[in-house]
Amino acid sequence: MSNTTMLDVAKYAGVSVATVSRVLNGSDLVSEATRQKVLKVCEELEYTLNPIAQSLRLGRTNSVAAILPFLTLPSIVERLRGVMASLSENSFELVPFTLGTPNDRDSKITELSHRSKTDGILIISMPVSDTQVDLLIRNKMPTVLIDSQHPKLDRINVDDRCGGKMVTDYLIGLGHRKIGFISSYLENPLQFSSTIYRFEGYRDALKEAGLPFNPNYQKEGEHGRDQAKQMALEMLSHEDPPTAIFTSSDTKAIGVLDAARELNLNVPGDLSVVGYDDIRDAEYMNLTTVRQPLFKAGRIGGRKLISLIEKPDTSPEEILLPLELIIRGTTAPPPNN
Amino acid sequence: MSNTTMLDVAKYAGVSVATVSRVLNGSDLVSEATRQKVLKVCEELEYTLNPIAQSLRLGRTNSVAAILPFLTLPSIVERLRGVMASLSENSFELVPFTLGTPNDRDSKITELSHRSKTDGILIISMPVSDTQVDLLIRNKMPTVLIDSQHPKLDRINVDDRCGGKMVTDYLIGLGHRKIGFISSYLENPLQFSSTIYRFEGYRDALKEAGLPFNPNYQKEGEHGRDQAKQMALEMLSHEDPPTAIFTSSDTKAIGVLDAARELNLNVPGDLSVVGYDDIRDAEYMNLTTVRQPLFKAGRIGGRKLISLIEKPDTSPEEILLPLELIIRGTTAPPPNN
DNA sequence: TTGAAAGCGCTAACAC
DNA sequence: GTGTTAGCGCTTTCAA
Numbered sequence: 001m002s003n004t005t006m007l008d009v010a011k012y013a014g015v016s017v018a019t020v021s022r023v024l025n026g027s028d029l030v031s032e033a034t035r036q037k038v039l040k041v042c043e044e045l046e047y048t049l050n051p052i053a054q055s056l057r058l059g060r061t062n063s064v065a066a067i068l069p070f071l072t073l074p075s076i077v078e079r080l081r082g083v084m085a086s087l088s089e090n091s092f093e094l095v096p097f098t099l100g101t102p103n104d105r106d107s108k109i110t111e112l113s114h115r116s117k118t119d120g121i122l123i124i125s126m127p128v129s130d131t132q133v134d135l136l137i138r139n140k141m142p143t144v145l146i147d148s149q150h151p152k153l154d155r156i157n158v159d160d161r162c163g164g165k166m167v168t169d170y171l172i173g174l175g176h177r178k179i180g181f182i183s184s185y186l187e188n189p190l191q192f193s194s195t196i197y198r199f200e201g202y203r204d205a206l207k208e209a210g211l212p213f214n215p216n217y218q219k220e221g222e223h224g225r226d227q228a229k230q231m232a233l234e235m236l237s238h239e240d241p242p243t244a245i246f247t248s249s250d251t252k253a254i255g256v257l258d259a260a261r262e263l264n265l266n267v268p269g270d271l272s273v274v275g276y277d278d279i280r281d282a283e284y285m286n287l288t289t290v291r292q293p294l295f296k297a298g299r300i301g302g303r304k305l306i307s308l309i310e311k312p313d314t315s316p317e318e319i320l321l322p323l324e325l326i327i328r329g330t331t332a333p334p335p336n337n
Numbered sequence: 338m339s340n341t342t343m344l345d346v347a348k349y350a351g352v353s354v355a356t357v358s359r360v361l362n363g364s365d366l367v368s369e370a371t372r373q374k375v376l377k378v379c380e381e382l383e384y385t386l387n388p389i390a391q392s393l394r395l396g397r398t399n400s401v402a403a404i405l406p407f408l409t410l411p412s413i414v415e416r417l418r419g420v421m422a423s424l425s426e427n428s429f430e431l432v433p434f435t436l437g438t439p440n441d442r443d444s445k446i447t448e449l450s451h452r453s454k455t456d457g458i459l460i461i462s463m464p465v466s467d468t469q470v471d472l473l474i475r476n477k478m479p480t481v482l483i484d485s486q487h488p489k490l491d492r493i494n495v496d497d498r499c500g501g502k503m504v505t506d507y508l509i510g511l512g513h514r515k516i517g518f519i520s521s522y523l524e525n526p527l528q529f530s531s532t533i534y535r536f537e538g539y540r541d542a543l544k545e546a547g548l549p550f551n552p553n554y555q556k557e558g559e560h561g562r563d564q565a566k567q568m569a570l571e572m573l574s575h576e577d578p579p580t581a582i583f584t585s586s587d588t589k590a591i592g593v594l595d596a597a598r599e600l601n602l603n604v605p606g607d608l609s610v611v612g613y614d615d616i617r618d619a620e621y622m623n624l625t626t627v628r629q630p631l632f633k634a635g636r637i638g639g640r641k642l643i644s645l646i647e648k649p650d651t652s653p654e655e656i657l658l659p660l661e662l663i664i665r666g667t668t669a670p671p672p673n674n
Numbered sequence: 675t676t677g678a679a680a681g682c683g684c685t686a687a688c689a690c
Numbered sequence: 691g692t693g694t695t696a697g698c699g700c701t702t703t704c705a706a
Contacts, residue, residue, distance in 0.1 A: 005698095005699060005700090006699065006700065007699080015676075015677085016676065016677045016678075017678095017700080017701090018676070018677060018679095018701080018702080019676060019677075021700070021701055021702085022675095022676090022701095022702095025701080029675060029676085030675070030676085034675080034676085046451070047451075048448065048451045048453075049699085049700075050393075050453045050698090050699050050700070051453055051454045052389060052392045052398065052454060052698090052699080052700090053393055053682090053700040053701090054700055054701080055389045055682095055700090056389045056390055056393050056682050056683070056684090056698090056699080056700075057682055057699080057700045057701050057702090058682085058700085058701075059682075061389065063432070070418065071414050071417065071421075072418075077408050077414050080408065081407065081408050081409075081435075084408075084433070084435055088434070088435075093432050093434075094432065094433065095400070095430050095432055096421070096431060096433065097425070097430075098418075098421055111385065114383070114384075114385045116385075116387045116388055116389055116683095117388045117389060254621075281621075284591075342682090342684090343684065344683080352692075352693085353692065353693045353694075354683090354684080354685090354693090354694095355685080355686080355692070355693060355694080356691085356692060356693075358684070358685060358686085359685095359691090359692090366691060366692085367691070367692085368691060368692090371691080386683090386684075387682090387683050387684070389682090389683080389684090390683035390684040390685090390698090391685080392684095392698095393684075393698050393699070393700090394684045394685050394697085394698055395684085395685075395698085396698075453699095675706105676705105676706085677704100677705085677706080678704090678705085679702100679703095679704090679705105680701105680702090680703085680704105681700100681701095681702100682701090683698105684697100684698085685696105685697095685698090686695100686696095686697100687694105687695090687696085688693100688694085688695090689692100689693085690692085690693080690694100
């Protein structure tokens with residue numbers, strides 16, 4: 001029954017609560033006879049331990065919080081799936097908080113940092129401020145970042161700078177010299193900080209190839225297919241338009257494809273397009289893109305957090321997962337080349 | 338600090354724990370002077386209430402569990418988003434459990450039914466057995482089903498039978514007489530029970546129009562685009578193939594479109610295709626489909642559960658949300674008509 | 675091998 | 691207005 005307590009079981013079985021507790025926690029200082037008796041009574045009374053009382057006593061909840069953006073992006077969902085997989089493997093529960101504004105994020109971190117409800121925190125695809133990090137460290141709250149940066153915390157990332165460079169190198173290798181870059185706002189406080197690294201990789205590659213950075217070939221704006229389409233339309237209406245566009249997400253790349261179609265540009269004949277993330281649509285659209293291990297990042301992040309809870313006081317490290325360039329049908333050498 | 342307790346605050350402020358508790362719980366039996374003093378000390382000591390201790394004392398956790406399939410389907414994610422929105426509006430936390438097998442589901446329900454860790458349960462897109470329902474009711478565990486059926490529990494659904502009929506009526510109205518139905522397994526224990534209602538609506542419409550049910554025009558199998566493609570290929574290779582195919586999900590409809598392309602069938606000239614769910618891809622594919630209010634179902638389910646927690650002992654009801662036929666470009670009258 | 679009892683941090687009578 | 695204290699259900703010394 002719902003209100004059965006350990007004392008009920010103890011009375012019914014004619015033992016003390018201590019004994020019941022021992023049986024239920026697998027202690028071997030119990031005679032086989034009493035153990036069986038207790039187990040039988042538990043069954044009859046449909047008794048289970050009260051996890052709240054247990055948590056209060058043990059100072060441990062076996063649950064972790066996750067702070068992440070709303071589940072509107074497939075990449076976020078995929079990371080979350082990985083997190084859930086690793087947590088349930090280890091009998092940990094997850095309490096997700098999807099947040100929209102930096103304020104919400106900060107106050108949630110503050111609230112959670114007073115370790116009590118949760119044994120650890122995962123922060124997914126959101127930047128964290130130094131203030132919050134200090135708070136977390138001061139309160140010894142085990143924390144792992146996934147797709148986010150901070151030198152004082154453990155974090156699971158992909159080398160986006162390298163990824164941005166990989167894409168741009170590839171386009172340059174195809175012969176492109178006029179390469180556009182379309183992304184969400186580089187400086188948006190709640191934006192994935194990863195976007196900026198991809199941009200840096202793009203610039204690195206240009207620089208290394210001796211190509212100048214042309215501001216007309218760079219646009220940033222709200223995330224979204226339509227928004228990306230608009231940015232592409234503007235960029236491609238330029239008097240000397242790019243022959244290739246690299247976008248910071250597949251969704252945006254699809255928006256660019258929309259724009260190309262509207263302008264009667266042949267992809268990849270007139271325009272090469274590269275996305276990022278390799279979401280499901282990318283394959284269907286035959287989109288050249290960069291695949292990052294989303295599920296795996298989540299899973300590794302979850303595991304890392306659990307190991308941190310089990311064994312604190314290790315110095316924070318960054319785990320960089322490999323990226324992969326997926327070459328499909330939206331890229332080719334530039335025209336007249 | 339993380340280990341600061343109410344007693345620390347009390348001592349520091351020179352009052353009793355009761356007073357601190359009163360202040361923090363907004364009781365008005367406290368003088369303004371002491372209230373300010375206590376608040377100040379709380380701030381200085383960075384003290385916050387320990388929610389675990391609070392829960393144990395109050396017998397209430399302010400969190401609810403959700404049992405749902407893995408987050409691989411966009412429809413599941415969208416419902417979950419609605420749930421999360423309504424819960425966070427009401428300061429409830431969510432503990433999601435994504436489960437794969439009926440066994441897992443049953444044991445999780447059993448575990449959760451011993452009300453302690455969680456104030457209520459949401460079960461999303463999963464059937465529940467009578468045994469589990471009885472257990473939940475016996476333990477007075479507030480429970481709401483979303484996209485699932487049981488007469489003894491509150492549930493949020495769409496009228497899928499009506500939806501299936503609506504689609505089929507529409508195709509019949511266009512002049513189709515040979516209408517295929519492709520779905521996931523109708524009897525799979527962990528499958529959405531909604532599939533079967535859509536099928537029944539399909540049969541209702543046929544019957545009402547005096548059209549015989551042709552088993553060659555019905556296929557069921559694993560969920561997935563490719564699987565649906567295979568089923569469609571088989572169905573369309575029949576000597577007298579259907580002129581329209583109605584699928585139980587947009588993903589499957591896209592698989593059917595793949596099949597049509599492979600067979601060089603023009604859609605909608607040679608073959609009409611209707612999906613279900615109106616996922617994001619559907620618009621892009623210009624797919625005629627049925628839109629169900631996924632987010633809204635989640636949000637209403639969350640609210641219903643909270644009202645059930647606040648005010649139990651109401652008799653269970655089914656809330657049916659309206660469906661909408663979204664006519665796009667994959668449907669037309671049949672050929673030679 | 676078992677039991678008694680303290681105490682995890684909080685709230686809510688009850689007393690003053 | 692404020693303090694004292696019992697007790698939510700559990701684990702774990704300590705003693706027997």
